[in-house]
Each structure stands twice: as structure tokens, then as C-alpha cells.
Amino acid sequence: MDNVITHPHTHETAVAAEHHHQALPQHRHHFETEEQQREAASFGMWLFLLTEIMFFGGMFFAYLLYRNWYYDAFVAASNQLSIPLGAFNTVVLIGSGFFMALGVWAAEVKKKGLLVLFLVITTILGAIFLGVKADEYHEKWEKHHIPGAHFDVSEFVNPHAFGLKETPLAPDMAQRTQVFFFLYFAMTGMHALHMIIGIGILFWLTWRAHFGEFTSGYVAPIENFGLYWHFVDIVWLFLFPLLYLINRHPV
Amino acid sequence: MSDAHDATNVTNPEHSEHHILTPLNYAVVFGTLLIFTGITVGAAYIDLGVLNPIIALGIASFKAVVVILFFMHVKYQSRLIKMTVGAGFFTFLVLITMTLSDYMSRAWGLW
Numbered sequence: 042m043d044n045v046i047t048h049p050h051t052h053e054t055a056v057a058a059e060h061h062h063q064a065l066p067q068h069r070h071h072f073e074t075e076e077q078q079r080e081a082a083s084f085g086m087w088l089f090l091l092t093e094i095m096f097f098g099g100m101f102f103a104y105l106l107y108r109n110w111y112y113d114a115f116v117a118a119s120n121q122l123s124i125p126l127g128a129f130n131t132v133v134l135i136g137s138g139f140f141m142a143l144g145v146w147a148a149e150v151k152k153k154g155l156l157v158l159f160l161v162i163t164t165i166l167g168a169i170f171l172g173v174k175a176d177e178y179h180e181k182w183e184k185h186h187i188p189g190a191h192f193d194v195s196e197f198v199n200p201h202a203f204g205l206k207e208t209p210l211a212p213d214m215a216q217r218t219q220v221f222f223f224l225y226f227a228m229t230g231m232h233a234l235h236m237i238i239g240i241g242i243l244f245w246l247t248w249r250a251h252f253g254e255f256t257s258g259y260v261a262p263i264e265n266f267g268l269y270w271h272f273v274d275i276v277w278l279f280l281f282p283l284l285y286l287i288n289r290h291p292v
Numbered sequence: 293m294s295d296a297h298d299a300t301n302v303t304n305p306e307h308s309e310h311h312i313l314t315p316l317n318y319a320v321v322f323g324t325l326l327i328f329t330g331i332t333v334g335a336a337y338i339d340l341g342v343l344n345p346i347i348a349l350g351i352a353s354f355k356a357v358v359v360i361l362f363f364m365h366v367k368y369q370s371r372l373i374k375m376t377v378g379a380g381f382f383t384f385l386v387l388i389t390m391t392l393s394d395y396m397s398r399a400w401g402l403w
Contacts, residue, residue, distance in 0.1 A: 080373070094384050124336065131329050275356045279352050286336040289337065
């Protein structure tokens with residue numbers, strides 16, 4: 042280890058720092074400073090999030106490719122989604138991200154009551170998002186727009202009979218709307234799964250925050266969960282325009 | 293503590309000061325995100341041809357950058373974290389570009 046140098050003065054400082062850290066039980070001995078420990082935690086969390094970018098990225102790439110192959114089917118199928126519901130959910134999710142960020146702030150300034158409150162609001166907004174998502178899924182179920190044996194193409198082959206102003210699709214292209222709905226369910230489903238896991242972790246964090254665990258200078262779990270929650274928000278910030286918005290034409 | 297300390301770990305400016313953003317900062321970011329959500333929804337109802345997906349994705353990218361910089365504190369992190377985040381997105385773009393160039397060169401005229 043040639044980057045390790047012995048430096049008496051620094052050593053004194055470090056010993057002094059170690060005494061200081063005895064008051065903070067979260068400081069682990071294999072980190073030189075608490076700042077280093079905190080950075081290591083952020084670094085690790087970001088590495089995990091980068092694997093998530095690659096994971097969701099694969100699905101976004103599949104979307105890009107199939108949208109170009111079956112463009113007309115993607116236009117017709119995309120117009121089946123409700124922009125008001127999608128926009129409402131976007132606002133709900135941005136709001137939950139806002140309260141999560143406030144939660145990190147509350148932990149940093151050691152306000153226990155506010156931290157618990159903000160974590161609870163974040164959880165509630167996350168639950169509202171999932172509720173709206175469930176309603177949208179239910180509508181797809183009723184319209185037989187879930188890919189598989191019961192998929193119904195009649196709305197795409199003959200949209201005028203359903204009061205839609207879409208351009209009718211040829212039967213083979215109408216079948217390709219299943220590709221859109223498959224990607225819709227895969228991407229929003231995986232996003233929703235991340236939110237369900239996030240809400241589970243939120244319950245656990247709220248419980249621990251209630252006992253003052255994160256308002257004594259030990260904010261890393263709140264901070265890193267915040268990174269996770271914001272990442273899930275970012276995925277939705279792209280899902281919303283790609284699935285709901287960009288194929289919308291004034292008809 | 294061992295006798296040999298890495299002095300650079302104690303004094304290295306890489307380990308940036310912990311910067312606490314205020315609720316007001318977050319409120320401004322929240323407002324910005326809401327405004328751009330409104331703009332992107334409004335733009336979807338106007339037929340702008342090829343510009344529609346470009347605007348939608350441009351706004352989504354802008355919102356994502358705002359979230360990453362402020363909600364995720366990357367603007368105030370050390371260079372190590374900034375490089376990690378940047379490298380991740382760069383690698384992702386390389387993967388997309390290389391795969392896409394392969395698909396596009398196999399199906400001329402279909403893109």
C-alpha cells in the first residue's frame with residue numbers, strides 16, 4: 042500500500058477524531074472519518090441504482106425498437122391510456138419525492154416529529170399512486186387489453202364502432218397492439234413493484250424513525266432510501282411521456 | 293485505528309462538506325417539476341409532428357436532471373459520486389447507441 046503514509050500530525054487528529062466518534066455509535070472503525078463512511082454508503086447506493094438503470098434501460102430499449110417496428114399499433118394502443126390519470130399520478134409521485142426530500146432534511150436537522158410525518162406522507166402518496174395504477178389495470182382487464190388468449194383487437198380493427206376516431210388497423214397490425222400492452226404492463230408493473238418494495242421499507246424506516254434512530258446524526262439509511270425513492274420517480278418521469286403522451290394526436 | 297493512516301483520507305478535499313438543502317430549495321424544485329409536468333401534458337395535445345416525442349423526452353430528461361442534482365443531492369456530492377453517476381448514464385448511452393446502430397444497419401429503410 043504505497044499510498045499510505047505515516048503522518049504524526051494527522052495521526053493525532055485522527056485519534057482526536059476517534060474520541061469524538063465514540064459519542065456516535067454509527068461510526069464504524071474501518072472508516073477513517075464519518076464523512077468517508079457516509080460517502081461510501083452513497084457510493085454503494087449509486088452503484089446499485091446504476092444496475093437499476095441498466096435493468097430498466099433494457100425495457101426502454103425494447104420499447105424504442107418495437108415502437109419503430111409497429112408504429113401504428115403503438116399509436117392506437119397508446120391512445121387507450123388516460124392522460125388525466127397519468128398526469129395525476131405524475132404529480133402524486135413528484136409530490137412523494139418532494140416529501141421524501143423533506144424527510145432527508147428533517148433527519149439532517151434532527152427533527153424527529155417532522156421526519157416521521159414526512160415519511161408517512163411519502164408512504165400515503167405512494168399508496169395513492171398504486172391505487173390509481175390498480176384502477177388503470179382494472180380498466181385494461183375489463184376491455185380485454187391484457188396480452189394473451191383473451192386479448193380483443195376489435196377496438197383497433199374497427200375503432201369507429203367504439204366511438205374512437207383512430208385510424209383502423211389491419212388485423213395483423215392490430216395484433217401488434219399486444220406488444221405495446223405487454224411493454225406497458227412489464228414497465229409499469231416493474232415500476233409498481235419497486236414502489237411496493239419502497240413502501241415496505243418506508244414502514245420499517247418510519248418505525249425506526251419513531252424511536253429517534255435517524256435524528257441523532259445517523260442519517261445514511263434515510264438518505265440512501267431517498268436516493269432509491271427518487272430513482273423510482275425518475276423512471277416514471279420517462280414512462281409517463283413514452284407510454285401516455287408521445288403518440289397522442291388531436292383527433 | 294492502525295498506526296499507518298492515509299493522510300489523504302483525512303484532509304482530502306474530495307470528501308466534501310455535507311451540504312444541507314433547505315425546505316425552500318426543495319419547494320422551488322417541486323414547483324419547477326410541477327410546471328414542466330404541465331407543459332409536457334399541454335404539448336402532448338398539440339400536433340407538432342416529429343417535435344412531439346423530442347419535446348416530451350427533452351422535458352422528461354430535464355426533470356430527471358433536476359431530480360438527480362437537487363432531490364438526490366448530486367450537485368453537492370464529491371467528485372467520486374458525480375463521476376459514478378455520470379459514468380453510469382454514459383455507459384447506458386453507449387449500450388443504447390451501439391445496439392441501435394446494429395439494428396438500424398440491418399433494416400435500412402425501416403427507420
